[in-house]
Amino acid sequence: MERLNRFLARSGVASRRAADELIASGSVRVNGEVPPPSGILIDPDRDEVTVDGRAVKPLTRHRYLMLNKPLGVITTAKDEGSRTTVLDSVGNEGAAGHRLFPVGRLDADTTGLLVLTDDGDLAFRLTHPRYKVAKEYLAVVAGSPGERDMETLRRGVDLEDGKTAPAEVEVVGFDGSVGAGRTEVRMVIREGRHRQVRRMLQAVGHHVQSLRRTGFGPLKLGRLKVGGWRVLSEGEIEALRRAVRIEPR
Numbered sequence: 382m383e384r385l386n387r388f389l390a391r392s393g394v395a396s397r398r399a400a401d402e403l404i405a406s407g408s409v410r411v412n413g414e415v416p417p418p419s420g421i422l423i424d425p426d427r428d429e430v431t432v433d434g435r436a437v438k439p440l441t442r443h444r445y446l447m448l449n450k451p452l453g454v455i456t457t458a459k460d461e462g463s464r465t466t467v468l469d470s471v472g473n474e475g476a477a478g479h480r481l482f483p484v485g486r487l488d489a490d491t492t493g494l495l496v497l498t499d500d501g502d503l504a505f506r507l508t509h510p511r512y513k514v515a516k517e518y519l520a521v522v523a524g525s526p527g528e529r530d531m532e533t534l535r536r537g538v539d540l541e542d543g544k545t546a547p548a549e550v551e552v553v554g555f556d557g558s559v560g561a562g563r564t565e566v567r568m569v570i571r572e573g574r575h576r577q578v579r580r581m582l583q584a585v586g587h588h589v590q591s592l593r594r595t596g597f598g599p600l601k602l603g604r605l606k607v608g609g610w611r612v613l614s615e616g617e618i619e620a621l622r623r624a625v626r627i628e629p630r
């Protein structure tokens with residue numbers, strides 16, 4: 382059940398305060414009846430709400446979060462007993478009563494951008510190979526990959542489950558102060574095979590020391606701190622929908 386003014390606000394009809402005024406003015410009906418000016422609780426799934434005779438539909442009943450997944454936290458919607466999952470990371474406050482699940486996976490030893498939602502249609506498309514959603518990673522690798530390695534990664538490397546599709550790859554930093562040095566590599570892939578980034582870099586001889594996802598389709602991780610989460614904006618949700626060719630609302 383949900384307060385009528387909240388439902389109206391969520392549906393884009395008016396702010397909550399203005400929705401109270403609309404209710405008091407008698408413009409709003411619930412199942413054909415004028416509710417009391419103090420408002421009422423409605424069942425958004427069953428009750429029909431109209432404003433001046435026009436049906437009101439919420440923009441979305443789904444919830445969409447971005448999490449900066451910490452190290453060691455596992456990407457699953459199942460109860461894993463003692464192991465910390467991404468659902469534990471967002472907690473009850475994040476879920477807000479929704480049955481969230483992660484969109485795609487990150488390894489336990491990968492940090493970064495993970496979307497959680499209860500929108501099955503959008504999640505299905507975002508992870509379907511057909512839509513080739515871009516995933517951006519920053520990897521710190523041992524040593525210093527040369528231009529030939531980079532070209533190989535760009536064109537596709539032979540892995541045991543087949544050759545990878547073309548990827549964007551560039552060196553973004555080098556730290557020569559440790560051992561033989563380590564290099565930060567930015568990589569954008571449009572597939573999502575198991576441990577793909579690690580295996581691609583290993584295939585050209587550079588072990589991945591740490592891996593962070595910084596972009597997912599149109600979304601950027603930005604300054605969200607590790608372990609932090611936030612609700613996606615309407616604009617971000619719309620951009621995700623566009624990325625998988627769902628009609629704009």
Ligand code: URA
Pocket residue numbers: 486487488489491575576577578579580592
């Ligand atoms: N590639 C990997 O190797 N690991 C991830 O978690 C994601 C992509």
